[in-house]
Amino acid sequence: MSMKISERFSAKDIRQYTFRAGLSRTEGGLMELVSEVYTSILGALTLLTMAGALIVALRHSLGVGDESALLASAISPGFHSVTLLQASATVLLTLAAALLSVEMTMGPVAMTLPQTAWWLGLPVRRRGFIQPGFLKSLIWPSAAALAVVLPMALGMEVNPTPGRLALSVLCGLGLAWLLYGIASWCQITDSGAWLKKTMGAITLIAPLTLVATALFNNVAGGGAITAANTAWMEYLPTSWPLLVADGATWPLLLVALALGLLVLVFLNLERISTGQLKSSAAAGAYAASSLLSMDATELSRSLGGETSAGTSRIRLPLIFKRGTAFSRSVKTLISTHATMALRSPATLLRVLVLAAIPASLASVEFLGNAILIAVALYLCAHFAATTLGATARFSAGNPAVDMLMPLPAKTVRLVHYAVPAAVMTLWAPVCFGLLLALGVGSPSLLVLAVLAGPGLGAATLRAAFRPTPDWNMPAVASPTGPIPMGAIKAFLIGPDLTLIVLLPVLIALIAGGVPAIAFPIQLTLTFLAYKWGTHVRKPKSAKDGGLFGIPAAPVQK
Amino acid sequence: MDICRGRVLSLELQVEAECFREGPKQVSRLYFQVMSKATSPSRKSAPPRQDVVRAEKLQAGYGGQGVCGVVSFSLHAAQALALVGPNGAGKSTVVKTVVGQLEAVSGSTLINGAKVDDRTLDFRREVAVVFDDDAFFPALTVEEHLAIVSAGHGVEDVEETIAAELEFFGLSALGKSRPYNLSSGQRRRMLLASAFVRPRSLLVLDEPEQRLDTAMRHRLATRLRAEVDAGLALLLVTHDPDFLATVATKALFIADTIHTMTPTQAATAIASENPHAD
Numbered sequence: 032m033s034m035k036i037s038e039r040f041s042a043k044d045i046r047q048y049t050f051r052a053g054l055s056r057t058e059g060g061l062m063e064l065v066s067e068v069y070t071s072i073l074g075a076l077t078l079l080t081m082a083g084a085l086i087v088a089l090r091h092s093l094g095v096g097d098e099s100a101l102l103a104s105a106i107s108p109g110f111h112s113v114t115l116l117q118a119s120a121t122v123l124l125t126l127a128a129a130l131l132s133v134e135m136t137m138g139p140v141a142m143t144l145p146q147t148a149w150w151l152g153l154p155v156r157r158r159g160f161i162q163p164g165f166l167k168s169l170i171w172p173s174a175a176a177l178a179v180v181l182p183m184a185l186g187m188e189v190n191p192t193p194g195r196l197a198l199s200v201l202c203g204l205g206l207a208w209l210l211y212g213i214a215s216w217c218q219i220t221d222s223g224a225w226l227k228k229t230m231g232a233i234t235l236i237a238p239l240t241l242v243a244t245a246l247f248n249n250v251a252g253g254g255a256i257t258a259a260n261t262a263w264m265e266y267l268p269t270s271w272p273l274l275v276a277d278g279a280t281w282p283l284l285l286v287a288l289a290l291g292l293l294v295l296v297f298l299n300l301e302r303i304s305t306g307q308l309k310s311s312a313a314a315g316a317y318a319a320s321s322l323l324s325m326d327a328t329e330l331s332r333s334l335g336g337e338t339s340a341g342t343s344r345i346r347l348p349l350i351f352k353r354g355t356a357f358s359r360s361v362k363t364l365i366s367t368h369a370t371m372a373l374r375s376p377a378t379l380l381r382v383l384v385l386a387a388i389p390a391s392l393a394s395v396e397f398l399g400n401a402i403l404i405a406v407a408l409y410l411c412a413h414f415a416a417t418t419l420g421a422t423a424r425f426s427a428g429n430p431a432v433d434m435l436m437p438l439p440a441k442t443v444r445l446v447h448y449a450v451p452a453a454v455m456t457l458w459a460p461v462c463f464g465l466l467l468a469l470g471v472g473s474p475s476l477l478v479l480a481v482l483a484g485p486g487l488g489a490a491t492l493r494a495a496f497r498p499t500p501d502w503n504m505p506a507v508a509s510p511t512g513p514i515p516m517g518a519i520k521a522f523l524i525g526p527d528l529t530l531i532v533l534l535p536v537l538i539a540l541i542a543g544g545v546p547a548i549a550f551p552i553q554l555t556l557t558f559l560a561y562k563w564g565t566h567v568r569k570p571k572s573a574k575d576g577g578l579f580g581i582p583a584a585p586v587q588k
Numbered sequence: 589m590d591i592c593r594g595r596v597l598s599l600e601l602q603v604e605a606e607c608f609r610e611g612p613k614q615v616s617r618l619y620f621q622v623m624s625k626a627t628s629p630s631r632k633s634a635p636p637r638q639d640v641v642r643a644e645k646l647q648a649g650y651g652g653q654g655v656c657g658v659v660s661f662s663l664h665a666a667q668a669l670a671l672v673g674p675n676g677a678g679k680s681t682v683v684k685t686v687v688g689q690l691e692a693v694s695g696s697t698l699i700n701g702a703k704v705d706d707r708t709l710d711f712r713r714e715v716a717v718v719f720d721d722d723a724f725f726p727a728l729t730v731e732e733h734l735a736i737v738s739a740g741h742g743v744e745d746v747e748e749t750i751a752a753e754l755e756f757f758g759l760s761a762l763g764k765s766r767p768y769n770l771s772s773g774q775r776r777r778m779l780l781a782s783a784f785v786r787p788r789s790l791l792v793l794d795e796p797e798q799r800l801d802t803a804m805r806h807r808l809a810t811r812l813r814a815e816v817d818a819g820l821a822l823l824l825v826t827h828d829p830d831f832l833a834t835v836a837t838k839a840l841f842i843a844d845t846i847h848t849m850t851p852t853q854a855a856t857a858i859a860s861e862n863p864h865a866d
Contacts (some may be wrong), residue, residue, distance in 0.1 A: 045740055053727035144723040149733060149782075151706075153740030154713040305706045306689055 042159020045150060075530070082538050089542035113244050114257075118395040119183050119273060120264035121237050126179055127210060127269040128233035130172055134214035135227045138311040140165045140303060147312045151305050161300050161308070165215070172207035179203065184276035191276070198283065199276040205286035206272065212292030218311065219302050235384060238391050245394030245469055345373045360436040364446045368422045372450055378418060379454075385415040386458055390465035401541045404471060408462070409537065413529040415458055416491045419451040423495035440567045444492065448565050452488025459484040475545040479536050479553055486532030486557035489564025494525025532560045638664050639701070640790050640821035641686065646695035648678060648685040654693050655681050657846040665789070668812070668822035670836035672854045677842045679825040680719075680794050686823065687717050687792055699790065713741070716788035718779055720798065724767035730754070730778050731763040734785045741786035753781040756811070758804065773799040780808065791815075793824040797831045809834035829855035 040048075141164045142150075150160050180203030184196050217223030248255040265273055271282035347366045351359045372378065389407045393399050426433050426447065433443045459480040466472050535553045539545045641663040647654045656678030663669045671679040684690040686697050688704040688711075697704045705711060724733060734750045743749050754760045757777040767775055776799040783791060791812075797805045805828065812835045816822050826832050832839065832855045839854035841847040849857065 040739055040742070045736060048739075049725060049728065049732075049736060052729075052732045053725060145725045148721055148723040149725070149736050150740075152712055152717070153737070154709045154742075155740060156709075157707065301707065306691075 040155065042150070042153075042155045042157070045153065045155065046159070046163070049146075049150075075527070078530070078534070082534060085538055086542045089538065089544065089546065092546075113241050113248070113394050113396060114261060115186060115396045116258060116273075117244065117256075117261040117264060118241060118398070119186070120261070120267060120270045121241055123179070123183070123269045123273070124267060125234055125237040126175070127206065128230040128237070130175060130207065131210045131214055132227055132230035132234060134168075134172070134211060135217055135223060135230070136311075137315045138164070138218060139168045139211055139214045140218060140300065140308070140311065141168050141315050142308055142312050144309075144312045144316050147305070147309045151308065156301075158301050161303060165297070165300055169208070169211060172211045173204055176200070176203040176207035180272045183273065195276060195278070198280070199272050202275040202282050202285055203272040205283065205289045206269065208289035208293055209285055212289055212296055215296040216292065218307055219296065219299050221304065221307060235380075239384065239387055241391040241394050242387050242465065242469075245390075249469070345370060347373070356437065357442075360438050361442065361446060364436060364438070364443065365449055368446065368450045371422050372419070372454070375421075378421070382415045382418055382454065382458060383461065385411040385418070386462035387465055389462060390469055390471075393466060393469050393471050399471070401543070404466070405537045405540050408540070409530060409533055411462070412455075412458075412487055412533055413490065413526055416451060416455055416487045416529060417494050417525065419454050419488075420491040420495040422450070423447045423492055427496045441565075444496075444565050444567050447495075448488055448492055448561070451491035452485045452561075455487040455491070456481060456484030458487075472540060473545065476536065476539055479539060479545055479549055482550065482553045482557055483532050483536050484557075486560035487529060489557075489560040490525055490528040490532060492564040493528045497524035528560055528564060532556055640665055640699065641669075641823060642698045643686060644696050644698075646682070646685060646697060647693040648681045648690065649693040650681070650690070652693055656842050657844055658695065659840065659842070659846055660695075661840060661848075663790075663821050663823055665819050665821050666816060667838065668816045668820075668824065668836045670832050670839045670851065670854060671823075671825045671842050672827070672832065672839055672849075672858055673842035679842045682842060683792060683794055683823065683825055684719070687715060689717075689719075713787070714789045715792065716783040716786060716790070717792045718783045718796065719794045720776075720779075722767075722775060722779075724775075726766065726768055729764050729766055730759060730770070733767065733778065734782055737782050738785040743786060746785075749785050753784050756784070756807070757781045773801065773804075776800060777804065788820065790821045790823065793822070795825050795827060797826060797828040805831055806834075827858060829859040832858065 140161055142160065146160065151157065177200060180200050181196065184199035185191055213223075213226075217226065244256055264270060265277075268285075271279075271285060274282050347370045349363050349366050349370075351362045351366075353359075354362070388411045389404050392407045393404050426443075433440075436443065438446075460477060463472060463477040463480045467474065467477060535549045535556065539549055639662055641661075643659055643661050646659045648659070649655045656673075659682055661669060671682060673679050681690065685692050686704070687699075688697075688706045699711065700714060702708070702710065706715075728736075731750055731754070734753065735746055738746045738749055750763070751760070754763050757780060759774060759777055759781065762770060762774060767778060770778065780793075780796060783793070796808060796812075800808065809831045812820075812822060812824075816835065816837065822835065824835065826835075833851055836851040836854070839849045839851050841849055841854060841857060
C-alpha cells in the first residue's frame with residue numbers, strides 16, 4: 032500500500048501512451064484491410080456491371096423508352112408528387128430530430144468503455160480526457176450539415192450563387208452546432224429526457240407524412256395539397272438554411288446562438304459526471320455493434336437509449352404434448368422465437384416503416400428515379416431483414432441457449448430461419464404494394480419480390496451468424512488506432528446475400544419491366560440463398576454431426 | 589511540475605528515437621522505462637485518517653425507488669466493513685451509491701470528510717474501486733493496462749510494482765497477453781491487480797472472491813487483512829464466509845431491514861444461506 036509517488040502524468044501523456052502502445056504491435060496499414068475485402072469488392076463490381084448491361088439490354092428488348100436508365104423515372108406520368116419544398120423541410124426536420132436524438136444518447140461528448148474504465152479513475156485533470164471527444168464529435172454534425180444542406184440549397188435555388196450557397200451551408204452548420212450544443216448541455220446537466228423522446232417520435236413519424244401526402248394527392252383530385260399549403264414548413268427552424276438559400280439573412284442568427292452555446296459548454300466540460308460518460312460510452316459501444324450488425328431495431332434502440340425490450344406479456348404456448356420429442360422441441364423453439372418477435376411490437380413497426388421508405392422517396396418531386404428507388408429498396412430490405420434477426424444474433428452470441436434442445440445444429444438453424452423468412456415474405460408485398468399504389472413497378476414485379484422474400488430471411492441468418500473480428504491476429508494500424516483483421520470483411524457478410532437475392536427484382540425495377548425468365552432465376556437465387564444462409568459450419572474436430580460437435584441426444588417418444 | 593513535464597516530453601522524444609532504432613515491439617518496454625524515469629521527489633501516501641467513510645441515512649436505489657433498507661455506517665482507517673445478504677438485496681447498489689456511481693435516493697455519504705464526488709482529484713487519488721466491469725483496450729496487454737493505472741497515479745517504480753502484482757495474482761506469464769485472451773478468472777485477477785498497483789486509503793471491492801480459485805481467494809483475503817491492519821479502509825461485498833471471516837472487522841446484513849453484525853455472525857448467516865459455497 033505504501034509506494035513511492037512522484038509527479039503524475041497529464042491526461043495527454045496517458046492518451047498518447049494508450050494510442051502508441053496499441054499501435055506498436057500492428058502489422059500493416061489500411062491497405063491490408065482493403066486487400067482482405069479485395070475479392071468481395073471485385074465481385075460486387077462485376078455483379079453490378081453485369082446487372083447494368085442486363086438492364087440496358089432489357090430496356091431495349093422491352094421497349095420501355097429511349098432515355099438512359101440513369102435518368103429514367105419510375106413514376107407513372109400524371110402522378111401528383113409531393114413538392115420539393117415539403118420534402119426538403121420534412122427531410123431536414125427528420126434529420127435534425129435524428130441528429131439530436133442520437134447525440135443525446137451517445138454523448139455527444141464521447142469516450143469508449145475502456146477509456147472510461149481505465150482513464151477516468153486517474154488523478155489527473157479530466158479535461159484532457161473529455162475535451163478531445165467533445166471536439167472530435169463536432170465533426171459529425173458539421174459533416175452531416177454540409178452533406179444535407181448543400182444539395183438542398185442547390186435544388187431550391189434556380190440560379191445559385193457561390194456566396195448564397197456558402198451562407199446557406201453556414202446556416203446549416205449553425206443549426207447542427209446548436210443541436211450539438213443543446214445535447215452537450217443536457218449531458219452536462221443530466222437533463223432533457225423528454226426532449227429525446229420527442230425527437231425519437233418525430234424521426235419515426237415525419238418520413239411517413241411524405242408517402243401519406245402523395246397517396247392523398249392522387250385520390251383527392253382538386254383538393255390535393257399544393258405548394259401554397261405547405262409553404263409554412265419553410266419557417267420551421269430546421270428549414271432556415273433553405274430560407275437563406277432563398278435570400279434571407281436573418282436566420283444566420285443561428286450561428287451566433289450556436290457559437291455562444293458551444294463556448295458555454297466548453298467552459299463547463301469538466302462538470303460532466305463519470306456516470307454520464309460511462310452511460311454514453313456504453314450507448315456508443317452498443318450503437319457501434321448494432322451498426323456492424325445493421326439491425327434497425329438494435330440501432331434504433333441503442334440510439335434512442337431504450338433499455339428494455341418492452342413490457343409486452345404476450346405468451347404463446349411453449350410446452351407441447353403431442354408428437355415426437357423432436358417435433359415437440361421444434362415447436363417449442365419456433366414458438367419461443369415468435370413470442371420474442373411479438374413481444375416487441377416496436378420492432379414490427381420499424382419493419383413496417385422500412386417498407387414505406389422507398390415509397391416515401393418515390394413520392395417526392397424529381398426523386399422518382401428508378402436507380403435511387405432501387406438503392407433505397409436494397410438498404411431498407413437489408414435493414415428490415417436484419418431487424419428480424421435479433422433472436423438469431425442472441426443465439427450466435429450465446430450458443431448454449433440453442434444447446435438446451437435435443438436437436439441437431441442444422442435443425443436449430445432452420446428454426447431460426449422460419450420467422451425472418453415468413454415476415455420478409457409478407458414485407459415484400461407491403462413495400463411493393465405501396466410503390467405500386469404510387470405508380471412504380473407492376474403486379475408482376477410485386478410477385479417477383481414475394482419470391483425473393485424467403486431469400487431475404489436467409490440473409491438475416493448469414494448476417495446474424497457472421498464471424499467476429501479476431502483480435503488474436505496481428506492488428507492493422509489506422510489513424511484512429513488499431514483495427515482487428517477481418518473488421519471490414521465481417522461488415523460485408525449479410526449485405527452480400529441481400530444484394531444477390533434482390534438482384535432480379537432491382538434489375539426489373541430499373542429496366543421498367545419483368546421478363547418471364549426473371550421468375551425461375553429469382554426462384555433459383557432464393558433457393559441458393561436458403562441453402563447458403565442456413566448452412567452450419569461444423570467445427571473441424573466434429574464432423575460427425577450433432578449440435579456444436581455434441582452428438583444429438585437420443586430421441587424418446 | 590513544469591520541470592517534470594519538460595523531462596517527460598524530452599523522454600518521449602527519446603522513446604520515439606529508441607523505437608525507431610529498436611523497432612515497434614520495444615515501445616511498451618521503453619514507455620515503462622520512461623514512466624519510471626520521469627520522477628520527482630516522492631510523496632508518501634497519506635497517513636491513515638479517521639472516519640474514511642460516513643454514510644448517513646443512505647437510501648440506495650434506482651429512479652427514486654429504494655432497493656433495500658436505509659443504511660447508516662462509518663468506516664475508519666484500519667477497518668474492513670463487509671456488506672452481506674442474499675442475491676438482489678441491494679448490496680452492490682449500496683456500494684455504488686457510496687462511491688458516487690449511482691445517485692442516492694436520499695441521505696448522504698462523506699468520504700474523508702467531503703461529499704462524494706468522483707470528479708475531484710482527491711477522491712480519485714485516495715479511493716480504489718473494483719467492480720465486475722470487463723472493459724479493456726483490445727490492443728493493449730495486461731502490463732500496459734496496469735501501467736496506465738500505476739503511472740497515472742504517479743507511482744515511481746512502475747515496472748517493479750506491476751511485476752510484483754502480476755506475481756501475486758499469478759499472472760506473471762501473462763503480462764504480455766491481451767485481456768480478451770485470458771480466462772474469465774484471469775481477467776478478474778487482472779482487474780483486482782489494478783487496485784493494487786496504485787496508492788489507496790480506501791479500497792472498495794464488489795464480490796472480490798468471484799471467479800477466483802480457492803487458493804487465490806485465500807491469498808487475497810490474507811493480504812487484504814494485512815493491509816487493513818496496516819491502515820487501509822476496506823469496504824467490500826462478499827458471499828464467501830471464509831473470506832469474510834478472514835478480512836472483515838465488522839459487517840452489515842443488507843435486506844429490507846439492516847442489521848449490524850460481527851464478522852463471525854455474518855459468516856454464519858452467509859453459510860446458513862448458502863451451504864454449498866466453497
